Every structure is written in structure tokens, then in C-alpha cells.
Amino acid sequence: MDTALAVHIGEDELPFVDIGDGSQLKVLQVKHGEGIWVIENIFQAGYEVETHRHTGPVYGFTTSGAWKYKEYDYINRAGSFLYEPAGSVHTLQCIEDNTRVWFHMTGSNINLDAQGNMTSVVDGTLTLEYYYAVCEKLGLPRPSVLVS
Amino acid sequence: MDTALAVHIGEDELPFVDIGDGSQLKVLQVKHGEGIWVIENIFQAGYEVETHRHTGPVYGFTTSGAWKYKEYDYINRAGSFLYEPAGSVHTLQCIEDNTRVWFHMTGSNINLDAQGNMTSVVDGTLTLEYYYAVCEKLGLPRPSVLVS
Amino acid sequence: MDTALAVHIGEDELPFVDIGDGSQLKVLQVKHGEGIWVIENIFQAGYEVETHRHTGPVYGFTTSGAWKYKEYDYINRAGSFLYEPAGSVHTLQCIEDNTRVWFHMTGSNINLDAQGNMTSVVDGTLTLEYYYAVCEKLGLPRPSVLVS
Amino acid sequence: MDTALAVHIGEDELPFVDIGDGSQLKVLQVKHGEGIWVIENIFQAGYEVETHRHTGPVYGFTTSGAWKYKEYDYINRAGSFLYEPAGSVHTLQCIEDNTRVWFHMTGSNINLDAQGNMTSVVDGTLTLEYYYAVCEKLGLPRPSVLVS
Numbered sequence: 001m002d003t004a005l006a007v008h009i010g011e012d013e014l015p016f017v018d019i020g021d022g023s024q025l026k027v028l029q030v031k032h033g034e035g036i037w038v039i040e041n042i043f044q045a046g047y048e049v050e051t052h053r054h055t056g057p058v059y060g061f062t063t064s065g066a067w068k069y070k071e072y073d074y075i076n077r078a079g080s081f082l083y084e085p086a087g088s089v090h091t092l093q094c095i096e097d098n099t100r101v102w103f104h105m106t107g108s109n110i111n112l113d114a115q116g117n118m119t120s121v122v123d124g125t126l127t128l129e130y131y132y133a134v135c136e137k138l139g140l141p142r143p144s145v146l147v148s
Numbered sequence: 149m150d151t152a153l154a155v156h157i158g159e160d161e162l163p164f165v166d167i168g169d170g171s172q173l174k175v176l177q178v179k180h181g182e183g184i185w186v187i188e189n190i191f192q193a194g195y196e197v198e199t200h201r202h203t204g205p206v207y208g209f210t211t212s213g214a215w216k217y218k219e220y221d222y223i224n225r226a227g228s229f230l231y232e233p234a235g236s237v238h239t240l241q242c243i244e245d246n247t248r249v250w251f252h253m254t255g256s257n258i259n260l261d262a263q264g265n266m267t268s269v270v271d272g273t274l275t276l277e278y279y280y281a282v283c284e285k286l287g288l289p290r291p292s293v294l295v296s
Numbered sequence: 297m298d299t300a301l302a303v304h305i306g307e308d309e310l311p312f313v314d315i316g317d318g319s320q321l322k323v324l325q326v327k328h329g330e331g332i333w334v335i336e337n338i339f340q341a342g343y344e345v346e347t348h349r350h351t352g353p354v355y356g357f358t359t360s361g362a363w364k365y366k367e368y369d370y371i372n373r374a375g376s377f378l379y380e381p382a383g384s385v386h387t388l389q390c391i392e393d394n395t396r397v398w399f400h401m402t403g404s405n406i407n408l409d410a411q412g413n414m415t416s417v418v419d420g421t422l423t424l425e426y427y428y429a430v431c432e433k434l435g436l437p438r439p440s441v442l443v444s
Numbered sequence: 445m446d447t448a449l450a451v452h453i454g455e456d457e458l459p460f461v462d463i464g465d466g467s468q469l470k471v472l473q474v475k476h477g478e479g480i481w482v483i484e485n486i487f488q489a490g491y492e493v494e495t496h497r498h499t500g501p502v503y504g505f506t507t508s509g510a511w512k513y514k515e516y517d518y519i520n521r522a523g524s525f526l527y528e529p530a531g532s533v534h535t536l537q538c539i540e541d542n543t544r545v546w547f548h549m550t551g552s553n554i555n556l557d558a559q560g561n562m563t564s565v566v567d568g569t570l571t572l573e574y575y576y577a578v579c580e581k582l583g584l585p586r587p588s589v590l591v592s
Binding site for chain 3: 158234235238
């Protein structure tokens, strides 16, 4: 049955696209109905992801560079594993250039301002639309993200 | 191992509390870190739940009465099963008194105004806080919700 | 987007089929790749489900009758909620006729003999195949189970 | 709330232990009741994992070396992402020394002989017990795996 096939995506099969200041995004998998998404980022030093709260658990695997959450002292480096439960709130800050991280995400990122008010929501569906749109703008073929 | 015990909650072990106009809520289980929550509602005719989008999948089991989503024609009655994928948006409307529904929820409900702007978020953690608070106000002992 | 539609299955839209001694099964939803399945059972007094261990969490909602696990004292009746974590092991025994239960299942049931040895495995995919096959044998059209 | 803290495990915080022929295992997280486990492996060329079927989805992230499933042509190398849905069956074979892979696993691995008969089951709970036992035998302190 097709639904029982393991699917491989090699490093060069999907492009990284810019998300600002030289930082990049690759979208590997989106399960719309489950709210599950798998991405890989390359962050440059100084890049920040605004404060957000997760509605489901997130698992992060860092393979190079250094980054942290402003709310915590620890630094993610190559070989670091990070677990972010639903309800956790944090602000990503990249410390070194070419910091690479895989994220296995469940649910949405609810972005928050300094007073803790919601400002916007990011999820797998929106991230995939962004990824497709940037690829199209760059004249690239629609990337073969694993979508279900 | 404790973590492998099946846990039973009998019908009368947890109270229903008011959520407005005679409609009621019972919170059965909250897994904070997973963003999973299980509740039972008793809705009265005319009760509405504001338009919301789910960040994870929801499964609904109706055991009496009648209710619908304004966005759909079908009516949930005793024996109905409802599947709401992540990303689905709808507005609950109760049609008959004493409509009872179990919901197995993943993630958050992002409430939306008529223009589709986010107005607030409801999740298992907040719902549990509400449930505890109402029980306390009623002079009831803290209910033995299955919390992890 | 199609993937964001809430899907309703009314009580009479899918048939119950026999699973022995007058007990019955309805399969509502199978997500093959997630290992998630939703079923409803009608059990008759004396019906047993052999001892099994779950590889993922299971949520049970009883709407009529009475049943128990041999390993526990509590009895599931109308209004009972049951949570069975991954790793839990038990033997279902029906006490009263026309006991109805919804199960939201994740993963497989690994059936065990009296010595705890695995004898077989049941999962959503196999259960759906069984359900389709019995319906076909009865001359019924293929039931519109929610399959993904 | 404690349940909303993001938890970091640095590369050197948990030991790799031998699983045969110089291949190694590190257990990062086990959610017993969810059937979720996160591990990292270092495989040496020639190492094999017997044929198994998954009861839930698995996500693999390769950071060095080369490995494949005998049932597929593609080769996982640094930067490869692999998605294995519930129900998928395969036989891992390592091609190059020091092949490193993170696996985010849901459910159990049901091991199968050449005729497709079940021979044994491996899950997060058993893998954690093995990991603890080997660490104890080596005189290491109990590793701070993220357990819930």
C-alpha cells in the first residue's frame, strides 16, 4: 500500500529559501490535518524569531553553529537536542553564522508581543504557502515537499 | 509501571460546571505538554461557541440532542462521529436542549472575529484552569482530572 | 482547502458488522500512516477481547451497558471515560448486553498469551480490511470510512 | 508551569552505549504513555537492524555517513530526511562507518522473520531499560534521559 512507503528526501532535493538577512528555510514535510510540519533552518548570527508560544510539542536537532532562547541560558550547538512542550514560550536568537537546525513541529506558533498579546500565528500550512511562493518567485519548480 | 495503568473516570466522578445559559463543561483529561485535552459538554438549545480554527485534529462523539456547525448542513445527533482536522474553521450552534458531546482535542482553538482576525485562544491548560476555578468557587473539592 | 473540512458520519451511515456472538464493530476512521483508528463497538454479555498491550494511547467512551478489564475492578458504564496509555495491558470482558463503546486508538494491539508471549497484532489497517471484507460478503456497498 | 519548559540536552550530556560491533545508541527522550521516543545512533559499516514494521510514524535525520533500507534504492547521507509512516516495513543496513542518525519514533518496532512472522517487539520503554542497564554495567551514573 502506498501509504506504507518510507520516503527519503536527500539534502539537495529541496532548496533553501531566504527568510531574511541570509537566514534560510527548507520545508520537508507538512501534514495539514495533523498540524505536523518538519523544516530545516540555516540561521545567521543575529537572526531572531519573535517570541511565540507553541500549541503542540516541538523537537529540535541542531547540526552546526550556535543558537539559544533568550529565556534560557543553555546554548544549542551541533549535537544538541531540544524538547519544547506545548505551552512553552520563547524567543529564538542565533549566535553563530550557518547554524543549522531541524525542527519537528506539532501545532502552531502563536506570536506574542512584549505584553504577551497575540500578534499573529504561524503554522505548517502557512509556512508551506510561503515556501511555495518564494520558490515560484525565484523561478524554481514547485518543490516536492512531502504533503498530506 | 504506573505510566502503564489504564485509568477510568466514571460518569459521576467529575462535576459538570456552567459555561453560560445552562450549558456545561466537564474536563476529563489534559496532557499539557502534548496539547491534548478531553472534555464532555452538555449544551442547551441556542448555545454558541464562537468561530474558531483548530491547530490540531479534533474528534467529536455525540450522545444526545442535536448541534451543528453554521458552516455545514449536517447535524450531529446521538451516534454521530465528527472529525475536525487541523486548520478547520467553524462556529458551533446547539439546536436541542441537553445535547451531549465528547471532544478529544489536540492543540488550541484560535477564536476569530467576523473578519477572520484572531481574538483569543483557548486550549487545554486554560480550560483546566477555568474548570478548577469554577469548582473552587462552588465549594467543590478539586476535581480529579487526569493531568500530565 | 479540502484537508481543512470537518467531516460528519451520522449514526446510520456506516453499518455495524458481526465480530462473533452478536457483538459488533463499526470502523469510523483510519489514518494508516499515523496508526490512528476510531471505531465503535456493540458488545454482548460474555464477549471477550484477548489480552493485549497497546503501542500507543487509547481513549474509550462508553455510552451504554457495562464492561470491564479483568485486570481492574472498575466497570465502564454509560458516561465512563477510559484512558489507556501506551504500554498498558488488559483483557476486555463485556458484562451486559448492548454495551456500546467508542475507541480512539493510536498504534497496534499486540495480543498476548497467558505467558505474555505475542500471538498476533491488530491495527487500524487490518481492522479496516476486515470491515471491508465482511461488508462485501454481506453484499453491502463499500462503507465510506474516513480513510487517509 | 514546569510542564511548559523547553529542555535542552547538549551533545555530551548523555553517553552513547554499544549496541554491537561498535555501533552505538543514545536515548534522548521517552514518553512512555504516548509511545514516543527520540534516539540518536552511530552505526558502523555492515551494521544491520532486523526487518521490522512500525506501529506509528518515524522521522529520521541523518547527520553523517551513509545507510539505507534494503527494500529501497535511496541512500541516507548527511542532510537526508526520512519519513516512515505507520505500517512501513524495512531492514536497516549501514554502509559507512560513523553514520549518525536521529530518530523521532512513535509506537513500536515489530520485528519480523523472513516469512513475515513477528519475532519480537522493541519500543521506547524497552530501549530505555536497555540504555539504563548498560550505563549501570559500565559504572556510569543513570543518564538524565527526558522521561515522562
